[in-house]
Every structure is written in structure tokens, then in C-alpha cells.
Amino acid sequence: MFFHIDTKSNAPLYEQIIQQVKEMCAKGLLTPDERLPSVRELSSHMVINPNTVSKAYQELERQGIIVTVRGRGTFISKKTDRTSDPGRLKAIRESLKEAVIENYYAGYSKKELIKLLEEVYEEMEGKTDEN
Amino acid sequence: MFFHIDTKSNAPLYEQIIQQVKEMCAKGLLTPDERLPSVRELSSHMVINPNTVSKAYQELERQGIIVTVRGRGTFISKKTDRTSDPGRLKAIRESLKEAVIENYYAGYSKKELIKLLEEVYEEMEGKTDEN
Amino acid sequence: MFFHIDTKSNAPLYEQIIQQVKEMCAKGLLTPDERLPSVRELSSHMVINPNTVSKAYQELERQGIIVTVRGRGTFISKKTDRTSDPGRLKAIRESLKEAVIENYYAGYSKKELIKLLEEVYEEMEGKTDEN
């Protein structure tokens, strides 16, 4: 598959996988019911330890992003199946807060930061609902 | 002093200190030339090891947020002394990207996300210039 | 490995390690992608504390000289991955200035000093490009 890992990053490999699956979902590159490569496929393809992939899948399943069907494989969840995690809002705020703090040191204005957010948003969106 | 550590967080203690110092600077609660508590003061107050505080201070100095003056203590840097790190912009984008992805799963609209950013921004700012 | 520490030197141990790694890179004794001894290996071999080695490695990573890959070890960076630090030039001038001042007291001429620089330069270089 199509993940790129950055060994120099300080983010653990399994986190990078998680992040990229989520990103591809958000971008519409992975759609509900689509099948993900098996742990073995992915691990051999990416030349990393199967345990690492397995850990990423487990965490993705815990977050309700994917489901594994025994003997059939792992699939992207339907939107309706997703647990609406109340912690999600807190996570968003946390990320935004970090951005605002870094923005303070970068010296950009509020308008510029918002513009940046819109840019990032547009880069991301595939067929996500427009509004 | 005024730091609180979250033992449940997976972020290391020294990172939490770094983050909070930066946050307080951004909020205007710490102003240039203001003196931070000494390593010993802070460590005993927070009931953590002096080395941990020291590590946080050293990293903050590396980022140009604070300066340590031998034998006198550590102080918030002047704005002009800050090194304008070009990696800062990348860090902002990264944080925003995370927010956008989480936002996708939370199901909010783009407008709502921007509104959230503005909220977070306003919570943060003290008397920093408005724009 | 191949490091020697000078207990009489007033330079901290971790600085001595840093300096020697950089020197060996410059000499071509350490080449890109080459693996450095693990923290434990090196610390037990040099009979110093693992933390001290770790600190040296972390600083080297900050300078872009080495990269650490989680769970696999630390490696010499590729030349292309090095961050071109603008402060580097200032550091060179600083070292040269010190040399010139000491040279004044030693009573050598300018020509002799330049000759000395060339000597040191040649001792250093292995098969690095000649110019």
C-alpha cells in the first residue's frame, strides 16, 4: 500500500500509520467498506515489523475507524458505525491550541492563521461535504 | 509557581513544562525579562526532580524562548532575541492538519472549525495586538 | 569503539564525545549511514554513564550530524540531510579569532599561522575532495 514512513520522525511508526489511515479517510482516498491490506501484506511491503502494523490496526479499531472481520480482513467503518467520541472535541481544541501558540512565536496574525487553516482544510478535502 | 502536571498524560513531564511556559508567554502571563522560578524552586514546588525542570529549561533556551544568566537565574527572552525558526510554520501546519482530521471524525463543518479556532485564539490572547 | 576521554580536560564528557564524533566524520572515519555504537555499548566501553552518552547523541542529532532510528540505533546523517546552520560561519570565525590571538602571544607570523592551518587541515582530511 501507499504509506510513507519517516524513520527520522520522532513519532512512533504505528502512530504514523494510524495518522495516515485517518488522513486518507478524511481525504476520501479510503472509503467505507474498503478493504485494507492485511497485517502481513502491509508489513512486508513497508519492511517493518508485523507487530507494529498490528498495533496500529488495533488502535484504529479501538477508535472505531476500522473493523476487522475474522477470516475476511479489515475494512474501513461506515460513518454511521463510528462512535462519536466526546473526547474528539477536546483533541481538536488541543491541536488548535498548539497551533495558536506556535503561531504566536511565528509572529503571524490571527487572519493569517485562519487563512492557513483554510488552506490546510482544502488540501485535505476530497469529497467531504462542502460547507 | 503556576504549573500543573498531568500524570495521566503520555507527554513527558519536561514537555508539559515547556508547553506551559510557551502558553503563558503567548497569553501574556509571562513577559520579556520576567524571571522564571529557579530550577530548585520549581522542582520542589512541583515535586519533581530538578533534572527534569532543567531539561525543560534547556530546551526552552534552545528554542530561544528563555535565556539563562549564569548564577542569576532564567528569564523570558525579549521578542527581538527570538530566532525565527523556519520550521515553525511547518509545525503550525502540522497541528492544523491534525485538527482538520479530527474535525472530520467529529463531523463539524469548516465554518464550525474556524469558529473553534477563533475561540481558542481569543482564550489565549491577553493584550496582544488585535488583528 | 574508538573514543578516548581526557579526564584532565575541563570540557564535559559529553562535549568530548560530540567533538570526537564530528572529528571522525570530518576525517571520513565515520561515513553516512554508518551505525554508531549503541548508548549502552559505548557507555560500558568508555566506563561512563549511559545518560552521558545519550546526552551527547541527542545534541549531535540536534546539530543534524546523526539520526536516531527508534529501536534500531543511531546513524551518521547523509550530507544532504544536514541543516545548514547559519551560525556555523560565526563559530568558524570565533575559532579562528582565538587562534589568531593565541598566535600573537606565541609570536608566529601570519604566514606561519596559515601554514599551521594547512597542516591541521591536511591531518584532518581523509579522502574528502581536495580544493
Place this chain on the structure above:
Amino acid sequence: MFFHIDTKSNAPLYEQIIQQVKEMCAKGLLTPDERLPSVRELSSHMVINPNTVSKAYQELERQGIIVTVRGRGTFISKKTDRTSDPGRLKAIRESLKEAVIENYYAGYSKKELIKLLEEVYEEMEGKTDEN
């Protein structure tokens, strides 16, 4: 007097004083038999601790750069009075070696480095013997 200290530098204050006295001698701004300000004068003028100045003067005397005459003050030594320290050559080589290593990472050529040395040399020299 005319020293500028950099509190942000990691070099200790007394080292900075030593360095500047030596630099001014090399530049010819301080000449043999010239009187230096007293410890008290200098310390009050620079707003630093007298002990710090005192330590600097002691080290300068140990190196034979200055002499103190009880009750009369401290003076720059005559050239002939200087002890020709055999360790001086080693110190020069050490400084040059550092420069060469940093030069390697900066990516300059040998010629450029030599040119830089000449620049630094010329900035320095006042009426030092030309050759």
C-alpha cells in the same frame, strides 16, 4: 573601561574579560606598561561582581599577560617578560582544528577557510609586525 559582556553567552564572565584583554593587546589597543583599571573601578563600571574581575586578572597574570604591582595597580606586561608557554602552540592547533571541523560542516573549501583566516587576522592586527 571598554569591555562588553554578553550575559547570554555560555562563556563565563571572567573568561570573556580575559579574552577581551588579550584581544585588545593583540589589536594594539592595549600597549605594554599601560595601566588597567583597578578591580573595583572595572567591576563597578561593568556592574559585575568584583570577584569576577579579580579572577580574570589573576588568570591573566598567571598567563603573563599582565603584572600587578602592589599599591600601584595592574599593567600590561612587556613583551620580553612574557613566558613563552609551550602549550600555546597546542592551543593554536586546537582552535584551528575546531575551525576545520566546523568548516567541514559548513561546506567551505580549504581556500575559503584560509581566506577567512586572513580576514580575521587583518581585522585583528593593529601595529603588530607585518609579515
Place this chain on the structure above:
DNA sequence: GTGGTCTAGACCACC
């Protein structure tokens, strides 16, 4: 008093 360095030894996350 301040911060910086080093040691010894523990625990953890990651691979």
C-alpha cells in the same frame, strides 16, 4: 544563591 554535569539505577515505549 544559580545552573551544569555526572552517576547509578529504574522503568517504559518502540521495534
Place this chain on the structure above:
DNA sequence: GTGGTCTAGACCACA
């Protein structure tokens, strides 16, 4: 196995 974090406690240089 790897490096990263944290603690406890010591010693030192500097101001």
C-alpha cells in the same frame, strides 16, 4: 535489542 524519561543524590563552576 534500541533509545527516552525520570528519580535521587552528588559535586562543581559561576556570580
